[in-house]
Amino acid sequence: MEIETMYEQLGVSRAVYEYGEAVLRDLRPRFDAIDQTAEYNQGKVLHAMQKNRVNATHFAATTGYGYNDDGRDNLERVYADVFHTEAALVRPQITCGTHALTVALSANLLPGDELLSPVGAPYDTLEEVIGIRPSPCSLAEYGVTYAQADLKPDGTFDYDAIRSKINDRTKLITIQRSKGYATRPSFSVAQIGELIAFCKGIKPDVKVMVDNCYGEFVETVEPSDLGADMVVGSLIKNPGGGLAPIGGYICGTKECVDRCAYRLSAPGLGQEVGANLGLMPALYQGLFLSPTVVSGALKGAVFAANIYEKLGFACVPNATESRHDIIQAVTLGSAEAMVAFCKGIQAAAPVDSYVTPEPWAMPGYDSDVIMAAGAFVQGSSIELSADGPIRPPYAVYFQGGLTWYHAKLGILMSLQKLVEAGLVTLPEGK
Numbered sequence: 001m002e003i004e005t006m007y008e009q010l011g012v013s014r015a016v017y018e019y020g021e022a023v024l025r026d027l028r029p030r031f032d033a034i035d036q037t038a039e040y041n042q043g044k045v046l047h048a049m050q051k052n053r054v055n056a057t058h059f060a061a062t063t064g065y066g067y068n069d070d071g072r073d074n075l076e077r078v079y080a081d082v083f084h085t086e087a088a089l090v091r092p093q094i095t096c097g098t099h100a101l102t103v104a105l106s107a108n109l110l111p112g113d114e115l116l117s118p119v120g121a122p123y124d125t126l127e128e129v130i131g132i133r134p135s136p137c138s139l140a141e142y143g144v145t146y147a148q149a150d151l152k153p154d155g156t157f158d159y160d161a162i163r164s165k166i167n168d169r170t171k172l173i174t175i176q177r178s179k180g181y182a183t184r185p186s187f188s189v190a191q192i193g194e195l196i197a198f199c200k201g202i203k204p205d206v207k208v209m210v211d212n213c214y215g216e217f218v219e220t221v222e223p224s225d226l227g228a229d230m231v232v233g234s235l236i237k238n239p240g241g242g243l244a245p246i247g248g249y250i251c252g253t254k255e256c257v258d259r260c261a262y263r264l265s266a267p268g269l270g271q272e273v274g275a276n277l278g279l280m281p282a283l284y285q286g287l288f289l290s291p292t293v294v295s296g297a298l299k300g301a302v303f304a305a306n307i308y309e310k311l312g313f314a315c316v317p318n319a320t321e322s323r324h325d326i327i328q329a330v331t332l333g334s335a336e337a338m339v340a341f342c343k344g345i346q347a348a349a350p351v352d353s354y355v356t357p358e359p360w361a362m363p364g365y366d367s368d369v370i371m372a373a374g375a376f377v378q379g380s381s382i383e384l385s386a387d388g389p390i391r392p393p394y395a396v397y398f399q400g401g402l403t404w405y406h407a408k409l410g411i412l413m414s415l416q417k418l419v420e421a422g423l424v425t426l427p428e429g430k
């Protein structure tokens, strides 16, 4: 069977397929650069696994208290070596990214301390953690205050504002690498490094935590290489490689990570407890696969930006910009187009492909939200997924793809649905 026929069988017309191939022809140099980063990061992960002599005993399940859990302890050494930190806490007991960030913040901030975000508002879920939106057990309830320096209108750091916000109570600085669902740019590791150096220049003993969600392995360096005291993320995003069914990580200085372990379990117990429940094979193998999985997701994001920008839709990042995370925003301009796009992503999925996504009211949102996800791990956003609030400018956020070919099919299907709905006309002569 010809590849065109295969795509037709999957629901992609010859015209859409050929349009995609024409766009792809110009992307080879970009894809080569992505492959080179993946190759470097594969080496980094392999070196950490070899150095720590990973072997089959590390894949054994533990239960109960999980004392002397060699597999768990060694996985944490591997993570520490990958991120070039003194210590790491990598646990299935960390339920998600927000939980990992909460542990890192609440372990390292005491009553009277102040937390500063020098990069504008943090990710939505952190608003309740910090107490920007009042919530039981927020940091604010425990007497930790919060200060924020907004970015300049062009998305760069406002160094004067940041300097004015650092005071004798400033204990921890939180920097979010990825834009998340905001419209600001994501930051490169080099930019984050400059910001860390600036803050530590003003206050040498201040601690810096980087919310590393969606950023891991996108570049050959991580924020922990450039002065971050902690990097924090979710295992159902990049570093779990699609195989981790749950978990989060905190890599950093021994001092910070020890405190995180005491906060996660209990003072006095720390990292000594926490059974691995049989998840070690998935966590090791997921980390092993992560560099190539991230490269597939990045190719998908670059492909999507190039497909949609050429059709007149605004994309963030745009078609040619360098990438600092795996998220792609496409402004589609109408509710109907958002629905059609998400239907295409859903129809391309390996799981739940027959389901039709519909806009729906969601807690915490003031408008309906549409989501497309057909994932092996529920809610996993390293797997191909798309979502967005149904309100102007009608932007859909697209991320993931465990393989480049699946990401490619998802994007072609999204375009197919837009063409079928009469919302997009393909240019002639492609």
Ligand SMILES: *Cc1c(COP(=O)(O)O)cnc(C)c1O
Binding pocket: 096, 097, 098, 099, 123, 125, 176, 177, 178, 179, 180, 211, 213, 214, 234
């Ligand atoms: C996903 C994400 C989080 C929160 O992670 P959850 O696993 O959804 O709780 C925090 N910050 C950023 C930038 C994220 O992308």
